[in-house]
Amino acid sequence: MTAPPAWLTVLTTTDSEEKAQELAQGAVEGRLAACAQISAPVTSVYRWQNAIESSQEWQVLFKTAAERYEELEEYLQGAHDYDTPEIIAIPVIRGSARYLGWVTAETAPAAAL
Numbered sequence: 300m301t302a303p304p305a306w307l308t309v310l311t312t313t314d315s316e317e318k319a320q321e322l323a324q325g326a327v328e329g330r331l332a333a334c335a336q337i338s339a340p341v342t343s344v345y346r347w348q349n350a351i352e353s354s355q356e357w358q359v360l361f362k363t364a365a366e367r368y369e370e371l372e373e374y375l376q377g378a379h380d381y382d383t384p385e386i387i388a389i390p391v392i393r394g395s396a397r398y399l400g401w402v403t404a405e406t407a408p409a410a411a412l
Contacts, residue, residue, distance in 0.1 A: 303365060303390075304365055304390035304391055304392065305364065305365055305366075305391075305399070305403070306362070306363065306364055306365060306390075306391035306394065306399055306402055306403075307362075307363055307364075307365050307368055307388045307389060307390060307391060308360050308361065308362055308363075308388070308389045308391060309332070309360070309361040309363060309368065309371055309372075309375075309386065309387065309388050309389070310358065310359070310360055310361075310385065310386070310387045310388075310389065311358075311359050311361075311375055311379065311384055311385050311386050311387075312341070312343060312356040312357065312358050312359070312384075312385050313356060313357055313359070313379065313380075313381070313384075314354065314355070314356055314357075314381075315357065316337070316340075316357050318357070318380065319337045319357035319358075319359050320337065321378070322335070322359055322375065322378055322379065323335030323336075323337055323359055323361075325374065325378055326361055326363075326371060326374060326375075329370075329374060330367075330405065330406055330407065330408065330409060331361070331363060331367050331370050331371040331374055331406065332361035332362055332363045332367075332371060332406065333362050333363065333364075333401060333402040333404075333405035333406050334361075334362040334402070334405075335359055335360065335361045335362070336359070336360045336362075337357055337358070337359050338357065338358040338359075338360070339357075340355045340356065340357055341355070341356055341357075341358050342354070342355060342356075343355075343356045362402050363402065363406050364402060364403050364406040364407075365388075365390075366406075367406045367408075368388055372386055
């Protein structure tokens with residue numbers, strides 16, 4: 300059996316650049332993510348309430364330690380204004396040891412510092 304990944308990239312989207320910035324800022328300030336990257340608008344096509352919708356959204360990628368996922372998800376659920384926000388965790392299988400060490404250090408709970 301393989302060990303679970305130690306790091307994750309967590310993805311969400313929102314409907315404005317300002318909201319994306321707020322989500323990113325809050326997660327990094329709270330040490331729930333070491334870094335959050337906001338992508339330029341993307342077009343999302345999806346089914347919602349029995350209709351096909353198309354909207355412009357901003358994508359936010361959070362780089363975090365897997366042990367912080369539950370807290371990051373809780374933060375996103377509370378801070379997000381969507382009824383059902385996209386929150387997807389993608390495992391980081393490999394990466395630069397220095398970078399992943401930085402992610403680990405930056406997401407350590409404040410009490411552990």
